[in-house]
Amino acid sequence: MDRRIRVLVAKPGLDGHDRGAKIVARALRDAGMEVIYTGLRQTPEMIVTAALQEDVDVVGVSILSGAHRTIIPRICELLRGNGLDDVVVVVGGIVPDEDIPILKQAGIAEVFQPGVSTQQIVDFIRSHVRTVTSGR
């Protein structure tokens, strides 16, 4: 039996712009996923703790402040350090094209830049997450 995909939508750093994060959270819920939204101003440590506690399949990081080159690798490092290598990490927000390879190298699966639809995000998550309970 497939269980529902669990997604943590996280707002790291000092950025308070949450229009997109809330829209994505709601769209994922409408698509049948279980979504936990962290709220604002989370440190990488807080995000990873939440990911552990909530036993998520996906961590979606929303960041528009330009601090992604520092924050994203840190989140990925902590996830790995906590044995969460299987968690799919995706990023949404303002990330210039030049920075995408750096972030993917750090461990993220995809960057969703402005203009992407929520359907694309839903489809990506569905095709990249195994939901069979025995698999985890």
Add this chain to the structure above:
Amino acid sequence: MQKGQKTGTELEAGQTARQPSADETQWVERLLEPALKKSPERQEVFTTLSGVPVERLYTPSDLADFDYARDLGEPGEYPFTRGIHRTMYRGKVWTMRQFSGFGSPEDTNQRLHYLLKQGQTGLSIAFDLPTLMGYDSDHALAEGEVGKCGVSVSSLADMETLLAGLPLEQVTTSMTINSPAAIIWAMYLVAAEKSGADLKKISGTTQNDILKEYIAQKEYIFPPKPSMRLVADTIVYATKEVPRWNPISISGYHIREAGSTAVQELAFTLRDGIEYVEWVTRTGMKVDDFAPRLSFFFNAHNDLFEEVAKYRAARRIWARVMRELFGAKDARSWLCRFHTQTAGCSLTAQQPYNNVVRTTLQALAAVMGGTQSLHTNSLDEAWALPTEEAVTLALRTQQVIAHESGVTNTIDPLAGSYFVENLTNRTERACYDYFGRINALGGMVAAIEKGFPQKEIHNAAYAYQQAIESKKAIIVGVNDFVTEEDRPITLLVIDESVARHQRHKLEQLKKQRDGGRVEATLASLASAAATDVNLMPYILECVRAYATVGEMCDVLRRVFGTYEEPAFR
């Protein structure tokens, strides 16, 4: 609000059901209907960007109740629908004020001088997230964030560098700062004084609108009550000591950017304004003592006529609120003076040159709506802070409108349009509806605590996103007229050398300043914050001692506590 005063919902604009003329009815039956059968319209229903229905045609029947003196009046006369000044742009063109800030104070100082040289007429400063959130550039939470979204300012020394060589008595400065506004403003005042400027002569604006932080921008530090106290303190202090300063810019821009409709932007902004007037009058000040220096800040989005109607309705509503609700007697208290920024959220990462076109239309709306001051976004808005080339083009956009388009030749050029007057009236009514709902919840602070405006905004944002994804709303270059490969643009990159530079300066500063004096002034601030005295003098003393933004905010965090918003479900 006192008993006996009119509530928002009683300030209704005249309203009658539309009666089409006999000629029109004939035209519809004989000529329109056959034409529609042959060639149906593109859509079932046409609406503004915000979803307000727009009819095929507006005629005198849509303005049956129109009364020029009551509804419009002359420019510079109550209710100011046509504009707040008697001559508007024929007297003086709006202030061209580009929001700027990045990297170090040295970097931003250079950009400010550059823009003045290119013909901008007002200064506007953007601060980085650590500064906005009351952290110094060496704080753990500042990592990766220093100088990225705006200029890094941790101390008076940074402020002095930022303002070096700027003619502060001749040009006005707007600062987008909210939770630590009192502190940053104090730094500006001390820096200005040290550079020889007379505080009775300088002018500018501090955004200092904490209510919209809880609603939309989310750069809050402290809980609502102590935050409102800080706002009141700055307004009272400004009234007495810096009389030409606008101590608050009551904002709708961010509310709109968070996804609200035009009516929500208008209603939540003006209702925030009402809340501030109530709080400040509770300190004992008379409304006419401070109301002339309240100012506003609106968005200019894509739907030109909706935006023009919004600005005109704003002026009329605020005039009525101030005169009828608060009993203000000074005509300057009745004025909705506002700055406008074109809509950042409407600009796209794809085909960024299209953004120049969007910004032009939006700027035109702001001008035809009678704005006092204007910022135009740069084409690279969806990617990064503006390059020098991009911001120059944005400034030129304003200059072309001002000097080449002819729209400044006459005041309120769209007045008398059946459509625009009808839409202005409908916008006003919808705004009063929201006032009623917010009043029923117990006022704006109570409504925020209940999550009301936040929910309205989120629902509007979600509906808009769905409209885009279903292609009911078209965004050129994004969900239609898409190109495979975009011509790349050069982006402004801010690297970690800024953080290192700022941290080094902070280290040096802490060695050079009088540590004892810093401690003493911070301790006085802490004691004062626990009472209800005006905090400005205490903050100024800390600033003069070169206490940092983070040090002062930490004191206030300990006394006031910090705020966390209700969970999003």
